[in-house]
Amino acid sequence: EIVLTQSPATLSLSPGERATLSCRVSQSISYYLAWYQQKPGQAPRLLIYDASNRATGIPARFSGSGSGTDFTLTISSLEPEDFAVYYCQQRANWPITFGPGTRVDIK
Amino acid sequence: QVQLVESGGGVVQPGRSLRLSCAASGFALSNSAIHWVRQAPGKGLEWVAATSHDGNKENYADSVKGRFTIARDDSKDTLYLQMISLRGEDTAVYFCARDVSTKPDHYYGMDVWGQGTTVTVSS
Numbered sequence: 399e400i401v402l403t404q405s406p407a408t409l410s411l412s413p414g415e416r417a418t419l420s421c422r423v424s425q426s427i428s429y430y431l432a433w434y435q436q437k438p439g440q441a442p443r444l445l446i447y448d449a450s451n452r453a454t455g456i457p458a459r460f461s462g463s464g465s466g467t468d469f470t471l472t473i474s475s476l477e478p479e480d481f482a483v484y485y486c487q488q489r490a491n492w493p494i495t496f497g498p499g500t501r502v503d504i505k
Numbered sequence: 506q507v508q509l510v511e512s513g514g515g516v517v518q519p520g521r522s523l524r525l526s527c528a529a530s531g532f533a534l535s536n537s538a539i540h541w542v543r544q545a546p547g548k549g550l551e552w553v554a555a556t557s558h559d560g561n562k563e564n565y566a567d568s569v570k571g572r573f574t575i576a577r578d579d580s581k582d583t584l585y586l587q588m589i590s591l592r593g594e595d596t597a598v599y600f601c602a603r604d605v606s607t608k609p610d611h612y613y614g615m616d617v618w619g620q621g622t623t624v625t626v627s628s
Contacts, residue, residue: 399567432614434550441600441621442542442550447614453605454616485550489612492564494540494552 400424400488402497410505417473419500421486426466430490433462433471436499437482445484446471476502507531507617509601514622517591525622527584527601532617535560535579538604540615541586543597543624553599554586558609568594591626598623 401424411417421431429449434442444453446462449469459474473480481504486497513525527539541553554565556575563575574587584601599622602615 434615436550441602441618442615443618444605444614444616447605451613453614487550487552487614489614493566494555494564494612496550496552499549 399493400427400491400495402486402488402495404484404486404497404500406500407498408501408503410503411476412505413476413478415476417471417476417480417502419471419473419484419502421464421469421471421497423467423469423488427488427490429465430488431462431464431469432487432489433460434485434487435480435482436485442485473502507603509603509617509619511599511601511619511622514599514624516625516627518628519592519626521591522587522589523591523624524588525586525599525601525624527586527619529582529584529603532603533579534577534582534584536607538606538612539575539577539584540602540604540612541573541575542600542602542615543595544600544621545594545597548597551597555604555612556584558604558607562610588624591624593626596624596626 403422405420433446436442450462483499510528540555576585603617605616606613
């Protein structure tokens with residue numbers, strides 16, 4: 399099973415600041431990585447798939463990069479609605495696996 | 506409006522069975538790969554199972570293999586998750602989610618999610 403590690407566990411930032419979230423994978427997965435945002439009591443929301451493709455309706459301030467084992471989700475300027483938990487997920491091999499999440503909270 | 510609606514959750518004793526439903530509207534289930542993902546209270550996301558676009562292939566997490574089975578009724582645009590031999594560690598909110606890929610046997614990510622249904626396994 400492919401293991402995903404996300405860092406940091408918690409990121410405390412202010413609105414307007416840049417957020418950089420990391421996802422490291424236990425083996426190379428090419429670009430087969432997705433990112434999700436989840437707010438309390440809500441279902442996750444797909445942000446990015448295949449490392450760098452924004453899903454429909456996702457604002458341009460969200461961007462993804464990376465390949466192989468190291469991936470990054472960047473939020474260029476945090477809006478109040480961006481404070482949430484973010485998960486990465488690999489689709490390279492079955493079983494699909496998620497990272498443990500990074501919480502972005504308000505400083 | 507494209508949406509998924511889960512139902513069938515509840516409180517069940519260990520060792521018993523439960524069937525969850527996932528009803529699709531606004532799109533055809535027959536052309537879609539669908540996943541089940543669960544989230545234990547206060548925990549992260551755990552992928553559980555998926556069915557392929559044509560419904561002919563299924564994949565399961567090791568933690569549920571042999572106990573959970575996906576079935577689909579394309580005529581009703583409904584997917585089911587049959588769960589047997591339930592354990593305390595199966596307690597979670599269960600989400601069904603559509604894969605964004607329309608390419609057969611390709612899975613890119615989950616773009617449409619239901620609101621979730623809660624399963625509690627407890628004596």
